[in-house]
Amino acid sequence: MSTPKELPKLGKLKAFPSMVQIEMTTGLVFVTGNKNKLNEVQAILKGVIDVESHKLDLPELQGKTEEIAKQKSKLAAEILNGPCITEDTALCFNAMEGLPGPYIKWFQDSIGHAGINKMLDGFDDRSAYALCTFGYCRGPGHEPIIFEGRTNGKIVTARGPGTFGWDAIFQPDGYEETYAQLDKDVKNSISHRGKALDVLKKYFEDREHQDKAY
Numbered sequence: 225m226s227t228p229k230e231l232p233k234l235g236k237l238k239a240f241p242s243m244v245q246i247e248m249t250t251g252l253v254f255v256t257g258n259k260n261k262l263n264e265v266q267a268i269l270k271g272v273i274d275v276e277s278h279k280l281d282l283p284e285l286q287g288k289t290e291e292i293a294k295q296k297s298k299l300a301a302e303i304l305n306g307p308c309i310t311e312d313t314a315l316c317f318n319a320m321e322g323l324p325g326p327y328i329k330w331f332q333d334s335i336g337h338a339g340i341n342k343m344l345d346g347f348d349d350r351s352a353y354a355l356c357t358f359g360y361c362r363g364p365g366h367e368p369i370i371f372e373g374r375t376n377g378k379i380v381t382a383r384g385p386g387t388f389g390w391d392a393i394f395q396p397d398g399y400e401e402t403y404a405q406l407d408k409d410v411k412n413s414i415s416h417r418g419k420a421l422d423v424l425k426k427y428f429e430d431r432e433h434q435d436k437a438y
């Protein structure tokens with residue numbers, strides 16, 4: 225992996241290989257069955273943290289996004305028998321008190337862009353937010369840590385490539401384009417995923433600094 229400036233020298237690393245140093249040296253394992261997510265996570269963390277992927281379609285609990293994300297990373301860490309991150313994405317409609325939320329995948333797969341748009345036709349409010357929740361679990365028996373990012377916007381008629389989920393029908397606030405029409409770098413700089421990864425990066429940087437203090 226590329227070496228972040230904060231990393232201790234290799235000699236110190238070898239002598240005191242703390243958990244953070246090991247993870248930062250070998251990279252983070254991201255467990256996901258979704259290639260588009262992986263591409264974005266790798267692009268956003270490029271040059272900061274190396275991300276390896278492990279393709280697993282994990283069963284997901286029903287409940288709040290935070291509970292789903294925690295359970296997902298806990299289960300993944302048990303299966304891998306080691307540290308990893310997982311991610312859960314929700315698309316929440318304000319007119320529907322946050323639904324479909326974490327269940328958007330099933331709506332997207334069954335009724336598609338047009339059907340999702342139709343769901344809001346009976347409401348005046350088409351505002352929505354994309355919510356991304358990463359779960360990081362150090363290994364079996366450890367309590368996962370959660371990192372969240374949210375981007376507000378609205379649901380519109382599909383515009384742009386239909387390559388990633390509901391990107392074509394989500395128009396973030398402050399932009400005339402949908403996520404799908406935006407340049408990838410622009411999407412990553414304002415997206416729910418980019419914001420959640422900012423918090424995750426900060427957590428690892430802080431742990432790295434704390435570690436160096438000992």
Ligand SMILES: O=c1[nH]c(=O)c2ncn([C@@H]3O[C@H](COP(=O)(O)OP(=O)(O)OP(=O)(O)O)[C@@H](O)[C@H]3O)c2[nH]1
Pocket residue numbers: 255256257258261280281282284311312313314326328329330332388389390391392403417
């Ligand atoms: O247009 C999009 N822009 C995004 O930025 C985005 N992020 C996720 N999604 C979709 O929303 C559902 C989440 O479900 P989800 O979090 O369970 O993901 P998943 O099952 O595909 O993968 P994973 O759970 O193995 O990581 C799935 O349909 C994803 O394709 C997105 N669609």
Ligand SMILES: [Mg+2]
Pocket residue numbers: 284
């Ligand atoms: Mg999933």
